[in-house]
Amino acid sequence: MKLQQLRYIWEVSRHNLNVSATAQSLYTSQPGISKQIRLLEDELGVEIFARSGKHLTRVTPAGQAIIELAGQVLRLTENIKHVAQEHSDERRGSLSIATTHTQARYALPPVIREFTRKYPDVALHMQQGTPRQIAQMVSDGQADFAIATESLELFNDLVLLPCYRWNRCVLVPQGHPLAEHEPLTLEALAAYPLVTYVFGFTGRSQLDDAFRARGLTPNVVLTAADADVIKTYVRLGMGVGIVAHMAVDPEQDTDLVALDAGHLFDSSTTKIGIRRGTFMRGFMYDFLQGFAGHLDRELVDAALSAGPRHEDGLFRDIELPVR
Numbered sequence: 515m516k517l518q519q520l521r522y523i524w525e526v527s528r529h530n531l532n533v534s535a536t537a538q539s540l541y542t543s544q545p546g547i548s549k550q551i552r553l554l555e556d557e558l559g560v561e562i563f564a565r566s567g568k569h570l571t572r573v574t575p576a577g578q579a580i581i582e583l584a585g586q587v588l589r590l591t592e593n594i595k596h597v598a599q600e601h602s603d604e605r606r607g608s609l610s611i612a613t614t615h616t617q618a619r620y621a622l623p624p625v626i627r628e629f630t631r632k633y634p635d636v637a638l639h640m641q642q643g644t645p646r647q648i649a650q651m652v653s654d655g656q657a658d659f660a661i662a663t664e665s666l667e668l669f670n671d672l673v674l675l676p677c678y679r680w681n682r683c684v685l686v687p688q689g690h691p692l693a694e695h696e697p698l699t700l701e702a703l704a705a706y707p708l709v710t711y712v713f714g715f716t717g718r719s720q721l722d723d724a725f726r727a728r729g730l731t732p733n734v735v736l737t738a739a740d741a742d743v744i745k746t747y748v749r750l751g752m753g754v755g756i757v758a759h760m761a762v763d764p765e766q767d768t769d770l771v772a773l774d775a776g777h778l779f780d781s782s783t784t785k786i787g788i789r790r791g792t793f794m795r796g797f798m799y800d801f802l803q804g805f806a807g808h809l810d811r812e813l814v815d816a817a818l819s820a821g822p823r824h825e826d827g828l829f830r831d832i833e834l835p836v837r
Contacts, residue, residue, distance in 0.1 A: 517591065519554040520584035522547050523562055527581050528654065531563065531570040589655050593793035604796045608637040612648035612657035615740045617784065620760045621837070622661070625804045633797045644739065652789050658798065660787035661805075664719065672787035673817050673825055677806035678835045679783050681776040682721065683762060685748050685755035692754060693771045700728050700778055707735040707753035709744050721756060724779045745770065760837050783834065790818065808832055 522536070526547070529535045537544040548568075555562055562577035563570040573581065599607050613622065618640060630638060641648065641657055645665035651657040653669045660666060666674055684703065686692050695702050704725065711718040725732045735753050738744050741761035748755035748770065755770075762772045786802065786809075788794075794814065802809040817825035 515554065515557060516550070517587070519550045520587055522550050523554065523577075523581055524584045524588055526551070526563070526570065527573060531572070533570065585655070589789070589791065592655065593791070596793040596795055599795070605633055606635045607795055607797065608639065609659075609798060609801060610639040610641065610657040611659050611661060612641045612643060612651040613661040614645060614648065614663075615642060615742075616758055616761055617661045618642055619742070620758070621784070622805070625801070628804055629797075629801050632800065636797050649787055652787055655789065658788070658792065659801075661784065662787070663782050663784050666785055666787040669787065670822050671790050673790055673820070675786045675788065675802070675806070675809055675814065675817055675825075676829050676832075676834055677784045677786055677809070678837050679781045680837045681759055681781045682756055682779050683759045684773040684775050685745060685757060685762070685767075685770045686773065687749065687751070688769060688771060690754070690771065692773065698773050698775060698778065700725060700730055703754065703756075703778075704730045704732055707733050708756060709736045709738075709747050709753040710734060710756040711741075711744070712737045712739050720780045720782055781836070788818065790822070792818070794818070807835075 521540075525536045525540060526533060529539065533544050533547055537547050540547075551562065558580070560576040560580075561574050562580055564572045564574055596607070611622075622640075626638065626640075629636075639657075641651060643651070645660075645662040646668065648657065648660045648662055649666050649669045649672060652660040653671055660672070661677075663680075666672055684692065684698060692698065692702060692706065710721060713719070713722070722732075733753075736744075736747055738747075741757045744755045744757050745761075745767065747753070756775065759772075759774075759776075762770075786805070799811045799814060802814055803811075813828060817828055820828065
């Protein structure tokens with residue numbers, strides 16, 4: 515059994531059993547991958563993939579268990595490399611962050627600016643996607659940290675570190691009737707077409723829950739994953755915008771009126787997800803504490819050592835900052 519063979523079956527499963535696409539991503543040949551998979555199956559005495567002619571059609575039950583173990587082996591080999599890097603040069607390496615647009619656009623810039631100043635020889639990679647996609651990236655080992663508000667809890671192999679709490683504001687053009695409506699109410703909002711986040715993004719579930727609890731059905735006419743897109747359509751008169759408060763830029767959004775909506779909706783918590791068993795390098799701890807000051811090395815290590823979801827108790831007495 516070779517490490518290369520384990521990588522091939524892992525990557526083939528990630529590429530929806532498309533050997534050609536796998537070969538392109540690994541810069542190798544399709545016949546070479548097929549041959550190595552066959553050799554591994556012959557050695558193990560079981561089929562990892564069912565076939566129809568030359569095409570892989572599904573992962574067998576035995577194959578599913580083998581691929582999961584192969585993923586664990588591959589992650590451990592990456593940890594070995596990280597250990598060596600940490601002891602050879604603690605200020606060199608790479609850090610991959612998977613996050614949503616709101617975090618990348620509004621929360622992360624000052625953190626990344628300071629991090630790159632302090633660690634100029636660490637290659638920083640940022641990937642964007644839906645909360646579920648970025649959680650999957652970390653679970654699969656494609657990224658080190660997932661930063662999001664939704665969906666991270668769906669992955670039991672992720673340790674979740676609460677970072678800060680936030681709430682929403684309502685955006686309307688200058689002169690809109692809601693700008694004079696005090697206090698702002700859900701009933702008043704429900705009377706207008708709304709433009710807000712796609713479900714599963716940026717605390718959208720709290721918004722829906724608030725209307726439902728009051729027996730109201732919001733008239734959501736347009737949804738987007740990007741706060742800047744939402745603001746664009748508010749400017750076009752499509753409806754009233756509901757966005758994360760941090761997404762309002764006081765310098766660029768002067769044509770819009772931001773109405774605080776913290777009293778209408780429960781606050782949301784942004785978290786960082788880290789795959790359990792990740793080897794933490796020194797600069798990774800620094801990034802975490804730069805993003806959320808209470809995440810010092812001792813607390814992060816305690817959370818990583820706790821059993822699945824037992825890390826929650828570590829944060830019970832910590833007052834999270836509000837943004």
